[in-house]
Amino acid sequence: MVSRKLLFRQIATMFKFILLLTVAVAFTQAIVCPDNFCDSVDCEELTDCLESNGQRIRTKGSYCQCCDICVKLLGENEVCEPESDFLGVIITSECATGLLCDPSLRRCIRPV
Numbered sequence: 001m002v003s004r005k006l007l008f009r010q011i012a013t014m015f016k017f018i019l020l021l022t023v024a025v026a027f028t029q030a031i032v033c034p035d036n037f038c039d040s041v042d043c044e045e046l047t048d049c050l051e052s053n054g055q056r057i058r059t060k061g062s063y064c065q066c067c068d069i070c071v072k073l074l075g076e077n078e079v080c081e082p083e084s085d086f087l088g089v090i091i092t093s094e095c096a097t098g099l100l101c102d103p104s105l106r107r108c109i110r111p112v
Contacts, residue, residue, distance in 0.1 A: 033064035043067035056094070063090060074099070074108045081106070 043062070049055045049070035061069040072093040074080050080101035081091055095101050095108035102109045 037064050038066035041066040044069075046070050058094070061090065073097075076108055076110065078108050079106055080108050 041062075041064075044067065046057055046068060049057050051073065054073050055070050056073055057068050058071045059068050060066070061071065069090065069092070071091070073096040074093050075096060076099055078095075080093065080095055082101050082103040083091060098110065099108040100111055101107075
């Protein structure tokens with residue numbers, strides 16, 4: 001049988017872990033782009049980002065929307081990530097023109 005002292009210690013440890021996890025989540029949610037952040041960012045040249053190479057330029061797609069980025073174009077039935085799943089995360093691929101990312105299938109499909 002577990003002693004009360006040991007049980008109390010386990011509960012206290014679990015409470016500390018939950019508290020620490022809550023603080024960590026709150027901290028990451030509070031990270032924002034500071035004023036003038038983009039002034040210190042050097043954007044990458046995108047001259048090789050061509051639709052003929054299966055790529056497209058996404059305007060202001062980088063962190064804090066400082067720079068345009070080159071994204072890979074996905075074909076029909078290729079695995080995609082719905083943008084709503086990754087708020088704040090840079091997504092480096094998207095469905096090609098005429099396709100959309102189905103959130104339940106996680107595949108590029110033709111709209112019906």
